[in-house]
Amino acid sequence: MALDIKICGLKTDGALAAALAGGASHVGFIFFAKSPRYVEPAEAGRLREAARGKAKAVAVTVDASDAFLDEIVAAMQPDMLQLHGSETPDRVAELKARYNLPAMKALSVSEAADLERVKPFIGIADHFLFDAKPPKGSELPGGNGVAFDWHILAGLDAGVDYMLSGGLNAANIGDALRLANPPGIDISSGVESAPGVKDPALIELFFRAVRAARDNRAA
Numbered sequence: 001m002a003l004d005i006k007i008c009g010l011k012t013d014g015a016l017a018a019a020l021a022g023g024a025s026h027v028g029f030i031f032f033a034k035s036p037r038y039v040e041p042a043e044a045g046r047l048r049e050a051a052r053g054k055a056k057a058v059a060v061t062v063d064a065s066d067a068f069l070d071e072i073v074a075a076m077q078p079d080m081l082q083l084h085g086s087e088t089p090d091r092v093a094e095l096k097a098r099y100n101l102p103a104m105k106a107l108s109v110s111e112a113a114d115l116e117r118v119k120p121f122i123g124i125a126d127h128f129l130f131d132a133k134p135p136k137g138s139e140l141p142g143g144n145g146v147a148f149d150w151h152i153l154a155g156l157d158a159g160v161d162y163m164l165s166g167g168l169n170a171a172n173i174g175d176a177l178r179l180a181n182p183p184g185i186d187i188s189s190g191v192e193s194a195p196g197v198k199d200p201a202l203i204e205l206f207f208r209a210v211r212a213a214r215d216n217r218a219a
């Protein structure tokens, strides 16, 4: 089965090129002002053109207003919305209808019981993204480079389409794929040389590690 791979928090042509060259299925742009990965909608619109027809462009938002979402959607024409805040099932349904776009609902998890939070979104969110809970004091709901216990995902209904996220990098992706066997993976700070600074070489290294892990499984 094909593995979805999302490289998130892209801000430069070089990093985007590395993500596409590696075979990313999704590229993510962050519209959360406090993030070091924040990109202006117009700039994301320029960047995403390189991905058209190659990878899905994902607009990552956090409890965004309709006005801001209108601006983002008009400027970058995303293929998907990633809702990384405390959006309710009703809000997810409302946004899907408003923009006629699929939605990926991000949920933070630290224990098996957290997976229960998927249930109200079933039949509404098109995909899920499981991320670690932010460390105390962090201003970011995601992009903290923190992993959760992937064993938790063993309790997930097999029909749930999701991306595994949080603290992934070239060193741990093999274990993550082996333990959770997720339909998709999502990475941001694990391919950065500093917060918000994507490193094309680390992106390439990550894809190499993914391929090596998958080759090992097939052998």
Ligand SMILES: O=C(O)c1ccccc1N[C@@H]1O[C@H](COP(=O)(O)O)[C@@H](O)[C@H]1O
Residues within 6 Å of the ligand: 008, 009, 028, 030, 032, 035, 036, 037, 060, 061, 062, 084, 131, 140, 141, 142, 143, 144, 145, 146, 165, 166, 167, 168, 186, 187, 188, 189, 190
């Ligand atoms: O990356 C951010 O700054 C960010 C800000 C606001 C919402 C979500 C954000 N990032 C998401 O979190 C995952 C995991 O990041 P990491 O690999 O642990 O650094 C990232 O891929 C985005 O989907």
